[in-house]
Amino acid sequence: MDRITLINELMTKKKLTNYLEIGVFNGRVFFRVKSTFKVAVDPFFAFDSLRKIGKLFINPYNFFNRFFEKKSDDFFAQDADRVFDNKKVQLSLIDGMHEYRYALRDVENTLKYLSDDGVIIMHDCNPVTKEEAGTFEEWKAKEFKGQWNGDVWKTILHLRTFRDDIDVFVLDCDQGLGIVTKRKPESRLSFTQAQIDQFTYEDFDKNRAAWINLKQPDYIKGYFNL
Numbered sequence: 271m272d273r274i275t276l277i278n279e280l281m282t283k284k285k286l287t288n289y290l291e292i293g294v295f296n297g298r299v300f301f302r303v304k305s306t307f308k309v310a311v312d313p314f315f316a317f318d319s320l321r322k323i324g325k326l327f328i329n330p331y332n333f334f335n336r337f338f339e340k341k342s343d344d345f346f347a348q349d350a351d352r353v354f355d356n357k358k359v360q361l362s363l364i365d366g367m368h369e370y371r372y373a374l375r376d377v378e379n380t381l382k383y384l385s386d387d388g389v390i391i392m393h394d395c396n397p398v399t400k401e402e403a404g405t406f407e408e409w410k411a412k413e414f415k416g417q418w419n420g421d422v423w424k425t426i427l428h429l430r431t432f433r434d435d436i437d438v439f440v441l442d443c444d445q446g447l448g449i450v451t452k453r454k455p456e457s458r459l460s461f462t463q464a465q466i467d468q469f470t471y472e473d474f475d476k477n478r479a480a481w482i483n484l485k486q487p488d489y490i491k492g493y494f495n496l
Contacts, residue, residue, distance in 0.1 A: 271487040272444040273363060273393055274299055280389055281305065283496050286360040288385070292342045292376050293366030293393075301325045301332055307357055311338045311345045312366070342366055346379040358385035365393040368420030369406065370466075374428055377450060381436070386452055389494075394419035395426055395482060396446025403471045419445055423474055426482045427466050431459045439483035441490060446482070449490070457483065 280286050281304060289305040294312040308331065315337065325332045336353070338345050362384070364376045373392065380390055397403035397419035409418040426448055429438045437453040440446050459481065478484060490496065 271441065271447075271490070273365075273391060273447055274302055276391060276441075276447065276490065277303060277361065277363065279496055280361055280494065284387075284389075284494055286387075286389065288357050288360040290359045290362040290380065290383075292345075292362070292364045292380070297321075297325070299363060299365070300335075301329060304329065304331045305361075306331065306334045308332075308335045309338065309353060310335060311340070311342050313339065313341045315339055342372075342376050342379070346382075350379070350383060354383040358388065359383045360385050360388045362388070362390045363393065364390060367406075368394050368418060368422050370421045370424035370428070373420075373422045373425040377425060377429065381450070381452075384452065388452065390448075390450035392422065392425070392448030392450065394422045394445050395440045395448040396442065396478065396484065397423065397471070398445075400471045400475075403474070417445065422446075422448070423478075423482055424466055424469065427459060427461060427469070430455070430457075430481075430483065431461045431466070434458065439485050439489075441487050442484050443487045448482075449493075 287305045288307045289303050290309045291300045292311045294300045294310040294315060296316040300310050338349060359380060362380050364373060366372060366376055377390060402417050402419045403421060426438060426440060429436065434455060437451050437455045440448045474481065
C-alpha cells in the first residue's frame with residue numbers, strides 16, 4: 271500500500287473529504303485526490319498554470335484546488351484560521367521538510383484544525399538505511415539523488431511521548447506511513463526531550479518496531495473498518 275492508495279480508500283470508504291497536503295512539490299499525489307475541498311501548501315510548486323489546467327481534464331475535482339505557495343509555518347500563521355473557518359480538515363498528508371522539528375510543527379498545527387474523526391498521514395517515517403535518514407545537507411551534497419527520509423521518525427517518538435490525546439503508529443510500507451488520529455493512544459513512550467534529540471539512526475534501527483509502533487499494512491483495514 272502506498273499513500274495514494276490509502277488516501278483514496280479513506281476518502282471513499284470513510285467518506286472523508288476536506289483535504290490538506292503539506293509538501294506538494296510536483297503534485298503527484300495532490301492532483302489525484304478527489305475532494306471538493308483541497309488545500310495545497312508548499313514553498314515552491316514544481317508545476318505551472320498550464321499543468322493546473324491540464325489536471326482539470328484528468329480529475330475534475332482539481333477545479334476546487336486552493337494553492338498556497340509559502341512555507342507551512344507561514345500558512346498556519348497567516349491563512350489557516352480563514353481557510354478552515356467553516357471546514358475542518360478531515361484528511362491530511364504531511365510530506366514537507368523531512369526534519370524532526372519541521373514535521374512536528376506541521377503535525378501539531380494540523381491537529382488544531384483536524385476534525386474529531388480526521389486522519390493525518392505522515393510520509394518518510396521509517397528510513398531503511400542510515401543514508402536515507404541523513405541530514406538535508408548530506409542529501410544536498412549528493413545533488414538530491416536517492417531517497418531522503420531525514421529524521422521524521424523522531425517526530426513519531428515525540429508525539430508518542432508527549433501527547434496523550436492522539437494515537438500514533440507507522441505502517442510498514444511506502445517508506446513508513448505515520449498515522450495520527452484523535453483516539454486514545456494504544457501505547458506510549460517515556461523519553462525525555464534530551465533523549466530524543468540525542469538518539470542516532472543506530473539507536474532507531476535497533477528499536478524501530480517498538481519506537482514507532484510499526485504495523486503491517488493490513489492493520490489499517492481493521493483500524494478504520496475498511
